[in-house]
Amino acid sequence: MRNIEVVIVEDDSRIADLHRRFCERVEGFSVVGIAQGLEDAKAMIELCKPDLILLDLYFPEGTSLDLLRDIRTQGIETDVILITATKEMGPLKDALRGGVFDYIIKPVILDRFTACLQKFREYFARLHTDGRVEQRDVDSLRNLNPSLSLSEPPAGDLPKGIDALTLRKVRAEFEGEGRDLENGASAEEIGERIGASRSTARRYLEYLVSIGVIFPDVAYGSVGRPERRYFRH
16 A cells, blocks of 8 residues: 655644654655645645645644634545644534544654554555445444544433433543453443443443444353443444
């Protein structure tokens, strides 16, 4: 597969160069342009037609969220990773709704950055595979792309008995790097981790099953008793 071409949009030249060096350390990526302003970014995106944009959020002329919306409105086939120092929830929501592949908070940690690009490389390869699409392919892409795997109905659209805050706690048990999820988790285990009863945990787990975030399976213990366990896609 050809290299993934990247444009970096960052107004601080030192940070832009750091991200370039980080990016070029990951096999399969090449930086084809660096823009230090939003107008320059528009021109460079049109000229280079990159596969991926590493996009800062704040610029002297405003935020890059309008640029993100323009990219989506115009149907430009590029993905975006937003990199920002802000820790406010509002921009994160806007970015996820705008379809960013990932959202990285500055200062960028090399391991986190590298893991993100490696995941994007796999996502990109799967998107460019010919053939029919099966449900497992869709589920796999949702797991690779946080903007898909983290999507959920607004709080007002959640069914009765499902609280948004508790739902996020349960969901967090199946997301993030470094979690030992090879053997899945039971309702009892999830309940203990989030401080809820087994029945409450099961209700939330079954809801996540219904929207395709996780899937259940039956495991048999040492005495042969079946146990319903939950796994992420």
